[in-house]
Amino acid sequence: MIVASDHITVGERILLHLRGFQGQMNNVTAPPEVTQDGIAEVLHVTRSHTSCELKVLIVSGQVLEHVRHVPGGKISRKVYSLSDSGLKRAQELEVYLASHRIDIATLNRPTVKASRSCMIEELRVDLRTMKEKAEKMELRLKALEQGA
Numbered sequence: 001m002i003v004a005s006d007h008i009t010v011g012e013r014i015l016l017h018l019r020g021f022q023g024q025m026n027n028v029t030a031p032p033e034v035t036q037d038g039i040a041e042v043l044h045v046t047r048s049h050t051s052c053e054l055k056v057l058i059v060s061g062q063v064l065e066h067v068r069h070v071p072g073g074k075i076s077r078k079v080y081s082l083s084d085s086g087l088k089r090a091q092e093l094e095v096y097l098a099s100h101r102i103d104i105a106t107l108n109r110p111t112v113k114a115s116r117s118c119m120i121e122e123l124r125v126d127l128r129t130m131k132e133k134a135e136k137m138e139l140r141l142k143a144l145e146q147g148a
Helices: 010-019 036-043 047-059 084-099 116-147
Strands: 063-069 076-082
Touching: 010 036, 010 047, 010 063, 010 076, 010 084, 036 047, 036 076, 047 063, 047 116, 076 084
Parallel strands: none
Antiparallel strands: 063 076
């Protein structure tokens, strides 16, 4: 499947990003750019959007999840790499972009739209977070009222 000429999805951008790190991971360590935080930072998208897109790519068999030490961190973290099918897809994207003279670096601007499903997921996460905060505030208020 080739992308539309006017839109490269965040998932496709993740594949292209991870392609640049093929062979840079070993059984012990991985660069920070292949963590969710690192991918989100480079692509200028939220961490939750990155998480959502990675889930889709993992389920589709294009991305693999590992646990590795990331230099500078105290604990091991989840990191991501391309499967054989993900590598093939990333290579197809690179050919497509090159044939249309699209610079891969220009894709990583902070102006790319989120997919509808990821936007919905982000809103659900935000709503859950706000509900939890509201419940905690209610408990504090009741405690203050009872102590007054």
